[in-house]
Amino acid sequence: MDNLMPNEGKELKISTPYGDFLRYPIKTHVVVKGDSLTDIIDKYVRDYLQNGDMIFISEKIIAISQGRAFDIDDIHPSKLANILCKFVYKSPYGIGLGSPWTMQLAIDDIGVPKILFAALCSAITKPFGVRGVFYKIVGDKGRAIDGPCDYTLPPYNHCAKLAPKDPDKVAKELEDYSGCKIVVMDANDIGREVLGVSDKNIDIEMCKEIFRDNPLGQKSQQTPIAIVRKV
Numbered sequence: 001m002d003n004l005m006p007n008e009g010k011e012l013k014i015s016t017p018y019g020d021f022l023r024y025p026i027k028t029h030v031v032v033k034g035d036s037l038t039d040i041i042d043k044y045v046r047d048y049l050q051n052g053d054m055i056f057i058s059e060k061i062i063a064i065s066q067g068r069a070f071d072i073d074d075i076h077p078s079k080l081a082n083i084l085c086k087f088v089y090k091s092p093y094g095i096g097l098g099s100p101w102t103m104q105l106a107i108d109d110i111g112v113p114k115i116l117f118a119a120l121c122s123a124i125t126k127p128f129g130v131r132g133v134f135y136k137i138v139g140d141k142g143r144a145i146d147g148p149c150d151y152t153l154p155p156y157n158h159c160a161k162l163a164p165k166d167p168d169k170v171a172k173e174l175e176d177y178s179g180c181k182i183v184v185m186d187a188n189d190i191g192r193e194v195l196g197v198s199d200k201n202i203d204i205e206m207c208k209e210i211f212r213d214n215p216l217g218q219k220s221q222q223t224p225i226a227i228v229r230k231v
Helices: 037-048 059-065 079-087 100-110 112-128 133-143 167-178 204-210
Strands: 013-016 019-026 054-058 069-071 159-161 181-188 191-197 225-230
Touching: 013 204, 019 037, 037 054, 037 059, 037 167, 037 225, 054 059, 054 167, 059 159, 059 167, 059 181, 079 100, 079 112, 100 112, 100 133, 100 159, 112 133, 133 191, 167 181, 167 191, 191 204
Parallel strands: 054 181
Antiparallel strands: 013 019, 019 225, 054 225, 069 159, 181 191
8 A cells, every 4th residue: 555645735544533544545547438437446446455445436537437527518508507607606626506517517407496496595595694505405416516627637627517327326336346335425625525325324424524634636636536444
């Protein structure tokens, strides 16, 4: 494991209320549509695994491998998407639904009624200082949608991406293949969400604590997978 170094500004070890854990970032090639996740496990991960390890996988590479990332030139935002995206908070850590392209993906994937209901609730609560209502209503499928950012590796700096399809099912299939518990993470430097787990007994709050500092990074680290080992 000596060649698995932490990303810049991150630590391998983290202390949590659930104990101390090591998070070994795994560098891969730039994943594209059609890539096999089991092949990625075999090529980059399997040789390092020990009994009891967990594998945390970025939701982005699952979505990309499923063909759920789209060049923004191929997305044609509607008038509704152009209007709604203007009212979405734009974080420096990810564009979220704050672009016409990502909002259009949300409309297509989640549906107009739910998107409009979320927008209405957000408009009502925002004057009272309540933020995040829109994303709470659209749920994980909406929160995991992201768009082009300058720091994203090409070609995905010109793409918008949906949430992965059936993340629990994907996680279970990868556990059956690898023999390790699998966690599908949507993490950035301001938050983290567990989108899928291979076993319903996996503690979601523990997983969030393990990834409290987002050890995989968000830029050019090219480390979308981590082996997590309890100390």
